Amino acid sequence: xxxxxxxxxxxxxxxxxxxxxxxxxxxxxxxxxxxxxxxxxxxxxxxxxxxxxxxxxxxxxxxxxxxxxxxxxxxxxxxxxxxxxxxxxxxxxxxxxxxxxxxxxxxxxxxxxxxxxxxxxxxxxxxxxxxxxxxxxxxxxxxxxxxxxxxxxxxxxxxxxxxxxxxxxxxxxxxxxxxxxxxxxxxxxxxxxxxxxxxxxxxxxxxxxxxxxxxxxxxxxxxxxxxxxxxxxxxxxxxxxxxxxxxxxxxxxxxxxxxxxxxxxxxxxx
Ligand code: HPA
Numbered sequence: 001x002x003x004x005x006x007x008x009x010x011x012x013x014x015x016x017x018x019x020x021x022x023x024x025x026x027x028x029x030x031x032x033x034x035x036x037x038x039x040x041x042x043x044x045x046x047x048x049x050x051x052x053x054x055x056x057x058x059x060x061x062x063x064x065x066x067x068x069x070x071x072x073x074x075x076x077x078x079x080x081x082x083x084x085x086x087x088x089x090x091x092x093x094x095x096x097x098x099x100x101x102x103x104x105x106x107x108x109x110x111x112x113x114x115x116x117x118x119x120x121x122x123x124x125x126x127x128x129x130x131x132x133x134x135x136x137x138x139x140x141x142x143x144x145x146x147x148x149x150x151x152x153x154x155x156x157x158x159x160x161x162x163x164x165x166x167x168x169x170x171x172x173x174x175x176x177x178x179x180x181x182x183x184x185x186x187x188x189x190x191x192x193x194x195x196x197x198x199x200x201x202x203x204x205x206x207x208x209x210x211x212x213x214x215x216x217x218x219x220x221x222x223x224x225x226x227x228x229x230x231x232x233x234x235x236x237x238x239x240x241x242x243x244x245x246x247x248x249x250x251x252x253x254x255x256x257x258x259x260x261x262x263x264x265x266x267x268x269x270x
Contacts, residue, residue: 004050004093009100011048016041016065020102021074023264024220026091026211028079028110028227029242030249032060034257035077040066045078048097052080052090057246063094065101069264074098081207082136083185088210089138095211099218105159106215108224109256110179111245112205113188113232115197118175120228122251124259126163127155127224128176130209131201133192134183138210139217149216159223166262172255177202179226181209190234204232225259227252 027034035042045051045061054061059078066072076098080090098106112125119125139147160176167174180196182188184206188196196204203226215222229248230240238244 001093001096005096005100008048008050008097012043012063012065012097012101015043019072021065021072021098022105023071023073024098024103024106025073025075026079026106026108027059027075027077028207028249029059030111030229030246031109031227031253031256032077034253035060035062035064035075037257038064038066038068038073038075040064050093052085052094054078054080057242069261071264073264074101074103079207079211082134082183082210083206088134088136088140089214091211092138092214095214095218095220099220104220106220106222107159107260108208108211108222110205110208110224110226111229111249112179112203112226113230113240114203114228115193115232115235116177116202119177119203121230121248123228124167124172124174124252124255125203125226125228126160126174126176127179127208127226128160129155129178130212131178131180131196131199132209133196134181134209136183136210138214146217149213151213151216154212154216154222156221156223159221163223163225163259163263166259166266170258170262172259174259179208179224180204182206187240188233193232193234203228225256227256
């Protein structure tokens with residue numbers, strides 16, 4: 001993988017320059033259009049050797065690198081999920097590339113189902129911690145001791161503080177909560193959601209957790225925001241579907257974009 005990362009680094013730097021990105025973003029379902037916010041270069045994943053297919057509809061498989069609010073950001077417009085490939089480490093190469101380009105901080109986004117009456121469709125939730133219900137881990141197979149990564153404060157407390165402050169400034173509710181990763185691609189059963197509630201989950205989704213583990217493995221600081229697109233299975237009469245996720249995500253995406261811009265503007269926060 002080292003050679004692949006070196007080649008990708010040279011490829012990206014040859015078109016985007018060598019200035020390190022100050023923030024990396026991974027966009028979730030229905031947020032892919034945010035790649036177009038960046039004033040800079042945009043490369044299709046298909047042109048980046050070893051990058052995942054990331055073929056889920058509602059995602060934009062482009063790497064964008066350039067300026068947003070005067071700050072240099074790198075956006076991964078799409079992620080590969082465990083359920084697409086059966087590989088939990090599908091985002092290892094993109095996140096390693098971000099590190100090789102000199103990046104240190106990552107903000108992940110996802111679409112999620114809510115288990116909490118405080119978070120309704122269209123609301124945001126800042127992830128404080130997670131529960132891994134998938135039985136999978138992206139570090140399985142790494143053979144040295146670097147695989148034993150601490151997950152205490154995995155969701156960086158300083159980044160979280162900064163994001164909460166930005167949300168408060170804008171008057172956008174950003175409650176913190178626990179995100180539970182289910183593998184998908186089927187949605188959860190109502191019984192699974194009741195179990196997750198008892199165990200302390202506030203939101204459920206099919207992504208993000210492997211990337212947080214990979215970020216901590218790589219020594220990157222990470223934070224993550226869920227965009228609530230539905231109440232989780234059994235908690236409302238509304239049918240759950242990917243179409244619904246894509247239709248609802250843009251509502252939360254507007255709030256997310258406002259917080260992101262505010263965070264980039266107030267340099268201290270992120
Ligand atoms: N469950 C899992 N993933 C999701 C959901 C959900 O209810 N909504 C959006 N992504």
